[in-house]
Amino acid sequence: MKILVNVFHPNLAASRVNRRWASALAERPEVTVHRVYERYPDWRIDVEHEKSLLLTHDRIVFQHPFLWYSTPPLMKKWLDDVLTYGWAYGPGGHALRGKAWVSAISTGGPATSYQAGGYNHYAMSELLKPLQQTANLLGMTFLPAYVLHGAVELADDALEASADALLRHLLDPELDPGVRLARLLRRMEETSVVL
Numbered sequence: 001m002k003i004l005v006n007v008f009h010p011n012l013a014a015s016r017v018n019r020r021w022a023s024a025l026a027e028r029p030e031v032t033v034h035r036v037y038e039r040y041p042d043w044r045i046d047v048e049h050e051k052s053l054l055l056t057h058d059r060i061v062f063q064h065p066f067l068w069y070s071t072p073p074l075m076k077k078w079l080d081d082v083l084t085y086g087w088a089y090g091p092g093g094h095a096l097r098g099k100a101w102v103s104a105i106s107t108g109g110p111a112t113s114y115q116a117g118g119y120n121h122y123a124m125s126e127l128l129k130p131l132q133q134t135a136n137l138l139g140m141t142f143l144p145a146y147v148l149h150g151a152v153e154l155a156d157d158a159l160e161a162s163a164d165a166l167l168r169h170l171l172d173p174e175l176d177p178g179v180r181l182a183r184l185l186r187r188m189e190e191t192s193v194v195l
Contacts, residue, residue, distance in 0.1 A: 097139030
């Protein structure tokens with residue numbers, strides 16, 4: 001499985017979390033780390049290059065801080081420019097069908113703030129619905145996101161642990177719920193489990 005990690009951070013050099021994640025992921029031969037803000041400081045996206053990267057990878061990761069309950073602005077522009085009608089969706093637009101989408105997100109606030117009753121009022125799974133729907137439109141499989149909460153107060157050992165956990169998350173073949181379900185059904189069949 002080839003993994004493309006599109007890193008969308010407006011100031012990666014100043015980010016402890018996203019910079020560390022990108023560095024750790026770049027050490028893996030099956031992972032291509034693509035620092036989008038560094039490649040396009042003028043915001044002039046080479047659409048054909050981006051499409052080529054997408055076509056040559058199986059699992060597409062969108063790594064970014066959670067800014068204003070959404071994506072960084074260059075990621076929104078990238079989505080608009082690269083995921084074109086007739087290529088990514090619409091009539092004849094099946095280029096990404098069957099590929100996997102994974103979000104790798106850092107937040108400043110603690111996990112308890114991202115739930116009903118928390119000061120952000122909503123769970124991350126609710127706030128990520130627009131990205132999930134984008135993946136659905138493209139025919140991609142939206143896999144569980146990797147979310148690191150509390151980046152503002154993160155200790156150094158927790159930062160290192162998060163980089164390891166992100167790598168395990170992205171490389172997990174059972175991250176796809178369809179794969180997990182197939183394994184479970186085989187196991188049930190082999191052991192004649194009756195519910």
